[in-house]
Amino acid sequence: MATLVALGGLGEFGANSLLVEDEGGARVLLDAGAAFSDLAAFGVGYEVPDFAAIGGGPPAAVVVTHAHDDHIKGIAFLREAHPAIELAASRTTLAWARRATGNGAALATRELQLGIPVPAGPFTVHAVPVSHSIPGTVALRLEGADGALVLATDLRLAPSALEESTSQEALAAWGDAGTDLLLLDSTNALVRAEPPSEATVAEAIEEQVRKVRGAVIAVSFASQLGRFRQLARAAAATGRLVVPVGRGLVESLEVQARLGGLGLPLGLVRPARELPSLPRDRVIVVATGSQGEPGSAFSRLAVDLLPGLRLRPGDTVLHAARVIPGNERRLAHLFDHCVRRGARVVTAAEAPIHASGHPHQAELARLLDLVRPRWVLPVHGRRRHLEAVAELARARGIGTLVVENGEEVAWGRSGVAVTGELRQVGRILLDDVGEEVLDPAILRHRRSLAREGMVVAVLPCSRAAPGGLGDVQIHVSGMPAAAGLVDQLAVGLTAEIGRAGILARRDPEWLRSTMARWLRSEVRRRTRRRPVVVALVVEL
Ligand SMILES: [Zn+2]
Numbered sequence: 001m002a003t004l005v006a007l008g009g010l011g012e013f014g015a016n017s018l019l020v021e022d023e024g025g026a027r028v029l030l031d032a033g034a035a036f037s038d039l040a041a042f043g044v045g046y047e048v049p050d051f052a053a054i055g056g057g058p059p060a061a062v063v064v065t066h067a068h069d070d071h072i073k074g075i076a077f078l079r080e081a082h083p084a085i086e087l088a089a090s091r092t093t094l095a096w097a098r099r100a101t102g103n104g105a106a107l108a109t110r111e112l113q114l115g116i117p118v119p120a121g122p123f124t125v126h127a128v129p130v131s132h133s134i135p136g137t138v139a140l141r142l143e144g145a146d147g148a149l150v151l152a153t154d155l156r157l158a159p160s161a162l163e164e165s166t167s168q169e170a171l172a173a174w175g176d177a178g179t180d181l182l183l184l185d186s187t188n189a190l191v192r193a194e195p196p197s198e199a200t201v202a203e204a205i206e207e208q209v210r211k212v213r214g215a216v217i218a219v220s221f222a223s224q225l226g227r228f229r230q231l232a233r234a235a236a237a238t239g240r241l242v243v244p245v246g247r248g249l250v251e252s253l254e255v256q257a258r259l260g261g262l263g264l265p266l267g268l269v270r271p272a273r274e275l276p277s278l279p280r281d282r283v284i285v286v287a288t289g290s291q292g293e294p295g296s297a298f299s300r301l302a303v304d305l306l307p308g309l310r311l312r313p314g315d316t317v318l319h320a321a322r323v324i325p326g327n328e329r330r331l332a333h334l335f336d337h338c339v340r341r342g343a344r345v346v347t348a349a350e351a352p353i354h355a356s357g358h359p360h361q362a363e364l365a366r367l368l369d370l371v372r373p374r375w376v377l378p379v380h381g382r383r384r385h386l387e388a389v390a391e392l393a394r395a396r397g398i399g400t401l402v403v404e405n406g407e408e409v410a411w412g413r414s415g416v417a418v419t420g421e422l423r424q425v426g427r428i429l430l431d432d433v434g435e436e437v438l439d440p441a442i443l444r445h446r447r448s449l450a451r452e453g454m455v456v457a458v459l460p461c462s463r464a465a466p467g468g469l470g471d472v473q474i475h476v477s478g479m480p481a482a483a484g485l486v487d488q489l490a491v492g493l494t495a496e497i498g499r500a501g502i503l504a505r506r507d508p509e510w511l512r513s514t515m516a517r518w519l520r521s522e523v524r525r526r527t528r529r530r531p532v533v534v535a536l537v538v539e540l
Contacts, residue, residue, distance in 0.1 A: 001023060001146055001410040001412040002022050002412050003409060003411070003419065004018055004020045004021070004408075004409050004411060005019050005407065005408045005421075006018050006379070006403070006405045006406070006407075007019055007051070007054075007405065007406075009033065009070070009405070010379060010386065010403060011386070011405055012035060012405070013035065013070070013325060013381065014035025014036055014047075014070040015033050015034055015035035015048060015049055015074070016033040016070050016379070016380060017029060017074065018030040018031065018151070019423075020123070020142060020149070022121075022122040022123070023146055025057065026057070026121050027056070027057070027059045027060065028059055028060055028062065028063060028121040029051075029062040029085075030062075030063050030140065030142075030151055031063075031064055031072070032049070032062050032071070032073075032075045033070040033071040033072060033074055034046040034048045034073035036291065038326070039429065039443065040330075042443055042446040043438075044432060044443065045293070045430050045431060045433075045435060046069075046073065046429075047428065047429055048077050048428050048430065049425050049426075049427060049428070050081075050425045050428050051074065051077055051081040051082065053426055054081075054425055058082040058084065058085065059082060059085060060085070060086065060121030060122075061085060061086040061120035061121050062085055062086075062088070063088045063120050063125050063142075064093050064097065065089075065137060065138055065139070065140060066089075066154055067089075067092065067097070067100075067134055067136065068133075068134055068154065071154070073100065075087070075097055077437075079101055083106075085108075086110060087107055088109070088112055088118055088125055089109070089136075089138075090111065090136040090138050091113075091136065091259070092134075092259055093137075093138075094109050094111060095136075095255050095258060095259055096136075096223075096255055097109075112125065112138055113127065114127065122144055123143060125141070126141040126143070128141075128166070129166075129167070130152075130154075130155035130156075130166040131155060131156045131157070131158065131159055131160040131164045131166045131357075132154050132155050132156065132160060132164075132357045133161070133221065133224050133226060133227070133356075134223045134224065134225070135162055135225060135226075137155060139152045139155055139171065141174050141179070146411070146413065147180035147411065147412040148174075148179055148180055148181075149180060149181040149182070150179050151183045151379070152184055152185060152367055152371065153184070153185040153379055153380045154185060154357060155358075156356075156358070156363060157359065158197060158355075158363070159198060160226050161198045161202070161224075161226025161229065161230055162225065162229065162262075163198075168366075168370055171371055172370045172371075174371055175370055175371045175372040179371050179373040179374070180374050180375060180411060180413055180416070181373060181375045181376075181416055182375070183376075183377050183378075184367065185358055185359055185364070185379065185380045185381075185389075186379065186381035186386050186388060187356070187358035187359075187380050187381055188358045188364075189364060189388035189392065190361075190384070191356075192360070192361050195356055195360055196352035198230075200355075201227075201230060201320075201355050205230050206237055206238065208316065208346055208351060209234045209235070209284065209318075210238055211316070212281075212314070213281060214281055214313070214316070214343075215280040215281070215284075215311075215312075216283070216284040216316055217284075217285045217287055217315065217316070217317045218231050218284055218286045218287070218317075218318040219288075219298045219317065219318065219319050219320065220286060220288075220320045221288075222246060222248030222251070222252050222288045223252050225252055225253070225256050225262060227321075227354070228249070228252075228253070228262070228286055229262045229263075231284055231286050231320070232262070232268055232284075235283075235284040236264075236265060236268055239282065240282050240284050241267075241268060241269075241278060241282060241283055241284075242284045242285075242286060243269075243283055243284070243285045243286070244269065244272070245275075245297040245306065246287055246296060246297035246298075249288045249297075253269070272307075275307075275309055276307075276308040280315070285309060287301055290319065291323070291324055291327040291331070292327055293432075294432055295432070298334065302337040302338050310341070311338055311341040311343040312343070313341075313342030313343070314342070315341075315343040315344070316343060316344045316346060317335070318346050319345065319347040319353075319354075320348065320353045320354045322354065322356055335347075365396075368393055368396055368398065369396075373398060374398070374399060374415075374416075375398065375401060375416040376390065376393035376398050376399070377400070377411075378393075383402075386402045386404075401416050401418065405424065406423055406424035406425075407421075407422060408422070408423050429443060449478065449531075449532050450478075452530050452531040453476070453478030453479030453529070453531045453532070454478055454479070454532045455474065455477075455479075455489075455531050455532075455533050455534070456476075456534045456535075457472060457489075457493060457519055457534070458475075458538055459497065459511070459536065459538065460473075460540050461508070461537055461538070461539055469497065470540070471490075472493050472494050472497070473490070474486045474489045474493070478531070480527075482527075489519065489522060489526075493522075497511070497514075497515065500514055508537040508539075511537055512535050512536065512537045513535075515535035515537075516533050516535040519533045
């Protein structure tokens with residue numbers, strides 16, 4: 001039997017990545033995404049699966065459904081871990097992937113197109129273009145010696161804002177061909193209500209814009225170019241210009257320009273540097289940072305840190321995006337900042353200015369009826385969402401299996417079952433500034449600093465001073481210090497240095513570590529805390 005194991009995305013939102021292996025151990029990955037980190041308080045922006053820790057032979061290929069960060073942002077790290085890996089994706093997604101891997105000249109790629117199967121390791125991959133909130137999204141079918149699986153995630157049956165549609169005939173044909181296992185999106189499995197159509201969203205956006213006297217600031221996902229086009233069209237219809245702000249959005253527009261653009265009138269989209277010279281009642285600023293990401297255009301705008309535009313009474317902020325669970329508090333703070341400055345805030349909860357790119361219950365039911373799998377394994381969600389998809393499938397008499405990251409599953413014509421094997425790979429942490437890999441030791445240090453504070457001891461030494469050593473100075477930061485603590489530590493440490501005697505003067509490094517050791521245990525004894533201790537011997 002073939003196996004599969006989720007490196008991310010099952011039991012969480014983000015970091016979607018599945019490792020699929022045939023009976024002989026040949027393997028491919030489906031998607032290689034990143035997740036927002038729970039460690040944001042310690043300066044961690046994103047997490048990606050540690051692809052170097054997969055074990056066994058390197059995967060032959062990674063097949064990518066679409067270019068959203070939670071499916072593709074790990075690709076640069078995957079390539080670092082497995083340089084020979086081949087990438088299969090749609091033309092649009094390949095353009096994004098080249099960008100994500102520094103226009104990776106050596107990236108071996110295969111383009112996925114409807115009706116043209118391509119080999120990926122031991123499997124043959126078929127793709128069907130689908131409607132989603134970024135162009136170039138596909139549903140995937142993997143055929144191997146042991147059976148066939150379909151990955152249907154991040155897709156709607158209703159047309160997208162860029163008027164892309166999902167071919168229900170093509171999905172039904174996969175049903176006719178026989179599908180052993182369907183991996184099905186669970187993001188909106190708890191949503192019973194029909195979401196607004198994209199036509200309704202476009203109308204609602206224009207209606208909102210017409211009501212605004214001052215500037216309109218629309219906050220959306222950087223890659224949601226369909227939403228951007230709706231906003232630009234609303235700008236054109238109301239005599240405004242549209243100004244994209246934020247690196248991610250500008251990059252998205254550049255990638256799209258190379259793929260044929262968005263068909264917008266010339267001169268409608270203006271660069272951010274023109275913002276100060278444009279009348280505020282004549283612009284729609286489209287800003288990145290829909291999840292309140294620190295440093296993003298929206299998070300800066302909300303606190304007057306965006307050059308060229310300060311919020312004022314009469315302005316309106318349209319939050320035209322979904323809130324990914326976990327980001328609610330951060331966004332609530334930013335909305336409050338906007339309101340304090342006199343701006344009105346409208347979110348998708350108050351007006352139909354956003355529609356999700358994920359299937360709700362009725363579309364999930366329809367997808368099950370089209371693909372008619374023998375088994376369903378829910379993906380792309382927390383446990384509660386996964387269970388909700390399983391319930392929909394069970395109601396149709398389809399076999400279901402709910403697992404989370406790391407739980408290995410055997411699948412094939414003879415059925416689907418957990419093997420009992422746990423294959424977790426851990427995470428690479430990316431700094432929220434610069435997105436560089438963060439050493440776990442640095443994270444430990446940041447945690448200690450944040451929780452316990454810091455004690456610094458400085459010992460000046462000079463050839464001129466009597467005995468060569470000056471007076472110890474102690475600084476306490478980020479921890480409560482009882483009266484007298486600093487003095488007691490200074491006296492104690494001076495005595496300890498005295499006990500070290502002649503050795504201390506000959507070997508500053510030895511002296512430094514002796515000071516740190518004494519301070520660590522003394523601070524712990526006196527305060528029951530474990531702050532970061534820094535000891536410095538400074539030559540004057
Ligand atoms: Zn997506």
